[in-house]
Amino acid sequence: MPKLSAITDNPHENRFNEKIGVLVTNLGSPDAPNAPALRNYLREFLSDPRIVELPRALWWLILHGVILRVRPSRSAKAYASIWTEQGSPLVQITQDQCSKLSALLKEQNYDNVEVVMAMRYGNPSIKSGLEALRAKGITNIVVFPLYPQYSSATTGSTFDAIANVLKTWRWVPSLSFINGYHKQPSYVTALANSVQEHIDKHGLPEKLLFSYHGTPKRFLDNGDPYHCFCHQTTRLVCEQLKLDKDKVMTTFQSRFGREEWLQPYTDVTLKELASKGVKEVAILSPAFSADCLETLEELEEENRDYFMEAGGETYHYIPALNDRDDHLQALFDVLKPYLR
Numbered sequence: 001m002p003k004l005s006a007i008t009d010n011p012h013e014n015r016f017n018e019k020i021g022v023l024v025t026n027l028g029s030p031d032a033p034n035a036p037a038l039r040n041y042l043r044e045f046l047s048d049p050r051i052v053e054l055p056r057a058l059w060w061l062i063l064h065g066v067i068l069r070v071r072p073s074r075s076a077k078a079y080a081s082i083w084t085e086q087g088s089p090l091v092q093i094t095q096d097q098c099s100k101l102s103a104l105l106k107e108q109n110y111d112n113v114e115v116v117m118a119m120r121y122g123n124p125s126i127k128s129g130l131e132a133l134r135a136k137g138i139t140n141i142v143v144f145p146l147y148p149q150y151s152s153a154t155t156g157s158t159f160d161a162i163a164n165v166l167k168t169w170r171w172v173p174s175l176s177f178i179n180g181y182h183k184q185p186s187y188v189t190a191l192a193n194s195v196q197e198h199i200d201k202h203g204l205p206e207k208l209l210f211s212y213h214g215t216p217k218r219f220l221d222n223g224d225p226y227h228c229f230c231h232q233t234t235r236l237v238c239e240q241l242k243l244d245k246d247k248v249m250t251t252f253q254s255r256f257g258r259e260e261w262l263q264p265y266t267d268v269t270l271k272e273l274a275s276k277g278v279k280e281v282a283i284l285s286p287a288f289s290a291d292c293l294e295t296l297e298e299l300e301e302e303n304r305d306y307f308m309e310a311g312g313e314t315y316h317y318i319p320a321l322n323d324r325d326d327h328l329q330a331l332f333d334v335l336k337p338y339l340r
């Protein structure tokens with residue numbers, strides 16, 4: 001039994017209220033784009049058994065003996081190329097989403113709802129987010145991870161982090177957990193709108209790629225629904241836009257390590273398309289509710305170079321839904337049933 005945290009600051013009658021707390025979460029970023037910050041962040045991230053499922057002792061040796069010696073400085077360079085005055089794009093955009101969601105809730109007369117942001121890894125932590133809600137006397141919490149397509153590595157891991165904090169609380173709150181929303185019609189519409197706006201501006205590309213963050217293929221083989229939910233997302237958007245199947249591909253990016261990941265790989269596909277004479281692609285990444293390292297650096301920069309160097313001529317990245325109004329409407333629609 002973990003040691004239960006004590007609260008002694010004020011009397012119980014003042015701390016109990018009717019409010020609902022929404023803890024909006026995303027993956028998280030390092031505190032700064034430098035090697036020491038990356039070492040801390042990657043240590044936390046890559047020690048998560050939902051992310052790397054190897055036997056713990058073996059993985060500890062690889063992680064501490066090799067990866068945390070080599071990767072932090074490499075990743076720091078990549079983060080430095082996307083860092084802004086406000087810090088990490090992912091954290092800043094998630095904060096903007098929270099502010100807009102909070103305003104939307106007030107506009108719709110949900111005066112009893114408080115929105116707080118937390119990150120699965122790094123800061124602000126899940127622990128600090130839950131404690132902020134507890135400090136407001138909230139005993140009814142909705143956890144809302146901004147991962148549209150469920151995966152054990154992301155949504156499942158967020159659940160673990162919540163449970164790890166709450167198991168140290170004496171007074172455990174009422175809890176709802178939103179485990180995905182890829183079929184939410186207004187989410188599909190927001191994605192379709194973002195693609196349609198691109199088509200209105202630049203015309204229909206020769207190929208439209210839906211590139212999702214990958215996972216080891218083993219996850220799929222062991223029953224993780226993520227791969228299927230990604231394909232379903234592509235299909236729903238294409239049905240809404242009446243896009244010809246031949247125009248569209250679903251691919252997977254951001255491989256890590258040596259084992260096979262979900263295929264087809266985005267980088268390999270882009271090189272193959274260019275070598276087969278495809279000159280123009282547009283690419284979107286619906287698994288990311290906010291632009292982040294994996295879109296701004298990997299898709300906007302690295303994969304663009306692969307395509308162009310292999311003979312491609314036009315490469316467009318369609319931004320994540322970020323704080324678009326239709327995206328906020330979709331998030332509100334997902335949340336609404338939990339606010340009764």
Ligand SMILES: C=CC1=C(C)c2cc3[nH]c(cc4nc(cc5[nH]c(cc1n2)c(C)c5CCC(=O)O)C(CCC(=O)O)=C4C)c(C)c3C=C
Nearest residue numbers: 027028029051075090151153154213215256287292293294
């Ligand atoms: C090691 C295995 C990894 C798995 C499995 C994985 C799954 C996964 N990740 C996201 C979303 C994001 N990942 C991001 C960065 C990132 N991902 C991994 C590794 C795995 N991800 C690493 C090591 C990193 C850090 C960067 C690096 O060193 O390359 C990010 C970006 C965060 C940011 O700060 O911008 C996101 C978002 C999903 C959706 C997913 C499985 C479905």
Ligand SMILES: [Fe+2]
Nearest residue numbers: 027213254294
């Ligand atoms: Fe990742």
Ligand SMILES: [Fe+2]
Nearest residue numbers: 254293294298
């Ligand atoms: Fe990456």
